[in-house]
Amino acid sequence: MSGPQPSRALVQARINGDAQYNTGKPCHRGHMANKWTCSSHCVECERSKRAENQKKRKARTYGFESYANILEMKDAQKGCCAICAKPFKTPMHTHVDHCHTTKVVRGLLCPPCNHGLGFFCDDPILLRAAAEYIERSRKSKRCA
Numbered sequence: 001m002s003g004p005q006p007s008r009a010l011v012q013a014r015i016n017g018d019a020q021y022n023t024g025k026p027c028h029r030g031h032m033a034n035k036w037t038c039s040s041h042c043v044e045c046e047r048s049k050r051a052e053n054q055k056k057r058k059a060r061t062y063g064f065e066s067y068a069n070i071l072e073m074k075d076a077q078k079g080c081c082a083i084c085a086k087p088f089k090t091p092m093h094t095h096v097d098h099c100h101t102t103k104v105v106r107g108l109l110c111p112p113c114n115h116g117l118g119f120f121c122d123d124p125i126l127l128r129a130a131a132e133y134i135e136r137s138r139k140s141k142r143c144a
Contacts, residue, residue: 009021009024018037020036099122
């Protein structure tokens, strides 16, 4: 006695070396999405699960009880970066800025602002020196 037989679509996908296949039937959650050839799991279910795990990991990493706390912080910042005030493109494009010494969260930043702080090692003296450098260039008309 053998277990359930793989579908024809799965067998053909494996023969062809395809990463995904489609049975034309919904998954147990109702998605009419492809399935992964290697696991037979619904691609859409896997994406949803991965996104949910990323949110949980992000909250846990920065000491929040849940991802909802990060969304509350985003609302308090009116959906914008704490430095440049540009709106966040997507929820996952928010970076939780924190002090690397104390681990205390300072706010939410867009990727360019977060990377900028990182390149300057979160050093206000270097950041001020960079700002003064830009201002000197503008005053000397070498840069608009």
